Amino acid sequence: MKKLILPAFLFASWMAFLQTDLPVKGKNFLPALGRFLSPFHGIWQNVTANPISFNIQGHTREGVKILFDERDVPHIYASNLADAMLAQGYLHAANRFFSMDLSSRSAAGRLSELFGTRTIEIDRKQRERGFEWSAIEKASHWESYPENKQIMDAYIDGIHLYTRSLSYKNWPLEYKVLSKPPVEWTAVHSALTLTNMAIALCLREDDLAYTHAQNQLSAEEFAFLFPDHNPLESPIVPRGTIWNFNPVYPGKGPSVISNGHLHPPLNDSRHEDLNGSNNWAVSGGKTKNGAPILANDPHLGLTLPNIWYEVEIHTPEMSVHGVSLPGLPLVVIGFNEDIAWGSTNSGQDVLDWYQITWQDSSRRQYLLGDQYTSSSLRPEVIQIRGQPSVIDTIRYTHWGPVSKSGPHKDMAMKWIGHQKATSNDVEYLQKINKARNLAEYRDAVAAFQYPAQNKVFASREGDIAISVAGVIPVRPSGLGERIADGSNPDLDWLGYIPIEHALHSINPERGYVSSANQAPAAPDYPYPQLGRRVFEDFRGRVVNQVLDSLNDITPRDMMALQDNSFNLHAAEVLPLMLDMIQQQNCLKEEDRPVFNRIRQWNFEYHRDSVAPVFFDLWYKNFEALVWDELDTLGIMYPEEWRLTEIVRDHADHSFFDIQDTRDAKETAADIACLSFSKMITQYHALPSLQQSSWGAYKQSVIPHLARFPLFGSDVLHTSGGRHIVNAMSKSHGPSWRMIVELSTPVKAWVNYPGGQSGHPASPHYRDMLEHYFEGAYYEVILRKDPASWSPLRQIHLTP
Amino acid sequence: MVTFTPNPSYTMNSTKGFIIPILAMVIAVGAAGYFGPWWGPAASLVIFNVLLGWNSKKSALFSGLILAVLYLGISLMMYTRDEAKIIHKTGALLGGMSALAMALVTVLTGAISGALAGWTGSVLGSMIRSSTASVVK
Numbered sequence: 001m002k003k004l005i006l007p008a009f010l011f012a013s014w015m016a017f018l019q020t021d022l023p024v025k026g027k028n029f030l031p032a033l034g035r036f037l038s039p040f041h042g043i044w045q046n047v048t049a050n051p052i053s054f055n056i057q058g059h060t061r062e063g064v065k066i067l068f069d070e071r072d073v074p075h076i077y078a079s080n081l082a083d084a085m086l087a088q089g090y091l092h093a094a095n096r097f098f099s100m101d102l103s104s105r106s107a108a109g110r111l112s113e114l115f116g117t118r119t120i121e122i123d124r125k126q127r128e129r130g131f132e133w134s135a136i137e138k139a140s141h142w143e144s145y146p147e148n149k150q151i152m153d154a155y156i157d158g159i160h161l162y163t164r165s166l167s168y169k170n171w172p173l174e175y176k177v178l179s180k181p182p183v184e185w186t187a188v189h190s191a192l193t194l195t196n197m198a199i200a201l202c203l204r205e206d207d208l209a210y211t212h213a214q215n216q217l218s219a220e221e222f223a224f225l226f227p228d229h230n231p232l233e234s235p236i237v238p239r240g241t242i243w244n245f246n247p248v249y250p251g252k253g254p255s256v257i258s259n260g261h262l263h264p265p266l267n268d269s270r271h272e273d274l275n276g277s278n279n280w281a282v283s284g285g286k287t288k289n290g291a292p293i294l295a296n297d298p299h300l301g302l303t304l305p306n307i308w309y310e311v312e313i314h315t316p317e318m319s320v321h322g323v324s325l326p327g328l329p330l331v332v333i334g335f336n337e338d339i340a341w342g343s344t345n346s347g348q349d350v351l352d353w354y355q356i357t358w359q360d361s362s363r364r365q366y367l368l369g370d371q372y373t374s375s376s377l378r379p380e381v382i383q384i385r386g387q388p389s390v391i392d393t394i395r396y397t398h399w400g401p402v403s404k405s406g407p408h409k410d411m412a413m414k415w416i417g418h419q420k421a422t423s424n425d426v427e428y429l430q431k432i433n434k435a436r437n438l439a440e441y442r443d444a445v446a447a448f449q450y451p452a453q454n455k456v457f458a459s460r461e462g463d464i465a466i467s468v469a470g471v472i473p474v475r476p477s478g479l480g481e482r483i484a485d486g487s488n489p490d491l492d493w494l495g496y497i498p499i500e501h502a503l504h505s506i507n508p509e510r511g512y513v514s515s516a517n518q519a520p521a522a523p524d525y526p527y528p529q530l531g532r533r534v535f536e537d538f539r540g541r542v543v544n545q546v547l548d549s550l551n552d553i554t555p556r557d558m559m560a561l562q563d564n565s566f567n568l569h570a571a572e573v574l575p576l577m578l579d580m581i582q583q584q585n586c587l588k589e590e591d592r593p594v595f596n597r598i599r600q601w602n603f604e605y606h607r608d609s610v611a612p613v614f615f616d617l618w619y620k621n622f623e624a625l626v627w628d629e630l631d632t633l634g635i636m637y638p639e640e641w642r643l644t645e646i647v648r649d650h651a652d653h654s655f656f657d658i659q660d661t662r663d664a665k666e667t668a669a670d671i672a673c674l675s676f677s678k679m680i681t682q683y684h685a686l687p688s689l690q691q692s693s694w695g696a697y698k699q700s701v702i703p704h705l706a707r708f709p710l711f712g713s714d715v716l717h718t719s720g721g722r723h724i725v726n727a728m729s730k731s732h733g734p735s736w737r738m739i740v741e742l743s744t745p746v747k748a749w750v751n752y753p754g755g756q757s758g759h760p761a762s763p764h765y766r767d768m769l770e771h772y773f774e775g776a777y778y779e780v781i782l783r784k785d786p787a788s789w790s791p792l793r794q795i796h797l798t799p
Numbered sequence: 800m801v802t803f804t805p806n807p808s809y810t811m812n813s814t815k816g817f818i819i820p821i822l823a824m825v826i827a828v829g830a831a832g833y834f835g836p837w838w839g840p841a842a843s844l845v846i847f848n849v850l851l852g853w854n855s856k857k858s859a860l861f862s863g864l865i866l867a868v869l870y871l872g873i874s875l876m877m878y879t880r881d882e883a884k885i886i887h888k889t890g891a892l893l894g895g896m897s898a899l900a901m902a903l904v905t906v907l908t909g910a911i912s913g914a915l916a917g918w919t920g921s922v923l924g925s926m927i928r929s930s931t932a933s934v935v936k
Binding site for chain 2 (some may be wrong): 001009011030040046048177238760
């Protein structure tokens with residue numbers, strides 16, 4: 001017996017060691033090596049993901065055929081919608097389950113369950129904001145719509161069909177690396193998927209920044225730097241539209257603002273990454289073959305795999321093609337046999353912050369009106385991998401959940417995503433997927449909740465339209481751009497803009513509708529428009545100028561417009577800056593070649609051009625020197641169109657005086673010279689590769705979703721950038737490009753940066769990426785008859 | 800002059816007596832790995848060594864070798880199919896290991912698991928046999 005002790009102890013210890021995840025440097029983990037390195041089960045089994053054909057039996061009411069084309073885009077042929085949704089759920093899970101899981105965890109504040117202490121602050125913030133709580137409410141709200149519940153249930157059954165078939169051997173790679181099993185998907189996870197999108201698109205937090213700016217600046221200074229409207233703006237609903245209604249809420253109320261004891265915002269609130277999106281539709285009168293054309297390229301953070309999953313669905317009631325959002329059923333942006341539709345973010349401000357006055361340090365009772373009211377408490381358990389859980393209690397007030405820390409400490413958020421819905425999101429998706437004409441599109445749009453979107457439309461009948469869809473609150477005057485006094489119950493939202501007053505444009509005289517996240521209407525629209533400052537107007541103006549100038553339009557013209565890299569901001573401000581250099585006569589002779597190069601530039605942000613590098617560096621220095629006072633005070637920068645105006649019309653304004661040079665009083669021209677000189681120094685300090693071109697300087701990279709190095713793209717040299725129709729920045733840009741010609745049959749040209757599979761070993765993980773950045777499109781025609789084409793592989797679901 | 804003439808039947812028998820159990824072990828370990836959990840191969844080696852009655856050194860050596868070679872063979876086979884360089888990328892992610900280092904760690908894991916399983920099985924086997932023998936006496 002004694003002889004056995006040593007080998008048995010060593011063997012058991014070794015196996016226990018192999019079974020255990022190993023902490024590394026306190027924050028990371030090595031997966032348990034036994035199963036991870038097992039050639040039979042572990043990571044070695046993830047080196048191939050060649051798509052194959054197979055049958056699955058016993059889950060559908062009738063048979064479903066899924067045929068895959070050359071890009072691995074599935075074409076689902078089903079006899080009823082529920083079966084089609086089951087198939088879509090299966091496909092989403094089979095190709096993107098880790099993306100779905102991560103997206104829902106990110107919104108819920110459950111990342112630390114996977115990543116340990118590294119993500120605890122993110123989780124804490126998400127819990128404080130009550131996203132999971134509102135997703136639970138949303139999922140339960142969906143239950144009250146029997147028809148849509150049936151669709152959701154079938155979709156989730158499809159997800160389970162895949163996930164429940166998984167053993168460790170065929171877990172997606174990311175789960176093996178993280179050594180955690182895939183989650184059991186529920187409707188709450190689907191609701192969180194939607195919440196995550198809403199967080200990305202409509203969770204502005206500028207109220208604090210604006211309040212801080214107003215506290216620090218005089219009223220005149222604030223009005224000078226932050227005017228409400230750009231006089232050059234080209235709104236979505238054309239100027240001159242007659243508003244033949246009175247607003248149901250007059251919008252008058254008490255002055256609302258709490259100015260006391262506020263922390264300054266932590267960062268400049270300029271939305272560097274929010275490049276926006278574009279969509280437009282041109283009427284048959286402007287196109288070469290007389291059929292309307294619709295184009296859409298929504299800009300989002302780019303990752304591998306891409307946020308979208310392309311799909312085609314055929315049922316007796318619809319044939320639809322487009323992109324879906326894994327985690328939700330149906331097609332989000334796409335076309336069917338009769339219509340096409342697309343979306344851009346409206347950028348409406350649908351989030352307000354209220355300063356809470358607590359009765360005492362227990363933070364249980366808060367002042368509302370003339371009495372103290374109890375907050376409701378929701379305990380939050382944040383499970384942290386490798387560490388004990390953190391238990392937190394979030395307080396919910398009349399306004400919403402209250403932040404416990406950070407700049408919003410003791411402020412409650414009122415957000416559209418937390419409000420009780422009046423319809424449901426699946427209903428909107430169902431209606432728009434099945435819509436046949438303008439009336440059905442309008443009916444679908446009326447069911448849309450949030451985040452507010454500019455929904456563009458074109459039909460084979462010849463109609464074009466755009467609608468600002470989504471519920472948009474009407475507030476007492478002044479509320480929405482500053483922190484409100486949470487003890488004043490009169491500061492609540494008054495209601496929502498009624499659907500009949502919502503902004504839309506149908507078959508306008510100019511022959512096109514468009515949006516690029518700019519202001520939806522001119523200032524004479526009867527309801528206050530908040531949220532304009534998220535996106536500037538340069539792209540919208542370029543799109544409208546190009547569409548105004550074009551006739552006999554072809555799909556190729558629309559491709560060129562989506563790839564347009566002209567920077568209107570540079571075109572407006574750079575000549576002023578160049579003139580100032582010449583007037584000041586401050587140019588050194590050795591810098592003249594650079595100066596000449598900039599002067600000869602055509603304002604195109606082409607990846608092979610070096611002039612955008614000079615402009616980018618020069619402008620950043622110029623702007624920082626002009627706004628040094630604001631930096632000192634921690635105030636956000638004004639919009640860039642406003643700086644152009646100030647340079648043009650107020651070149652001697654005191655804002656141009658540099659604070660650090662007390663004896664001198666600088667003007668805009670002095671700053672132009674100084675920033676030019678700084679630009680030259682910075683340019684020469686760049687690595688030589690980055691000096692060569694805009695693409696090399698920008699170094700675009702599409703990272704892996706969980707930021708696993710090497711699983712993302714290599715460095716890409718891309719054209720485009722901020723304020724440009726082709727809004728490709730470092731890792732943010734057009735996530736899907738679609739052009740649809742509403743001819744008979746409907747034809748489309750599409751592409752997106754990535755590939756259909758979420759498995760890094762798959763040949764379809766990133767097979768469209770290079771084509772995408774070459775500006776290539778894939779032609780798509782609905783393939784209604786499964787017998788009319790030869791798929792590369794197929795999956796059959798039999799009853 | 801004395802010449803040594805090997806007995807052909809003896810050599811053949813001893814080779815058979817060695818190769819057959821080895822082959823059987825390879826098949827059983829492979830099956831346990833393919834159909835069972837990740838620890839299936841090690842568990843099957845314990846059982847085999849209980850039954851074989853080899854001494855501890857031999858058990859540890861050959862069990863370690865069998866699992867190492869099996870792991871090496873499958874790893875190499877998967878490596879040749881690894882067009883997307885998944886192993887290289889995963890190795891880099893987990894501390895800068897190359898694909899070769901990943902394969903070496905895999906083989907080492909197999910070798911140690913096999914050797915410890917073989918040793919444990921052999922000792923356990925001899926204990927069982929000796930207790931059975933004492934009962935028979």
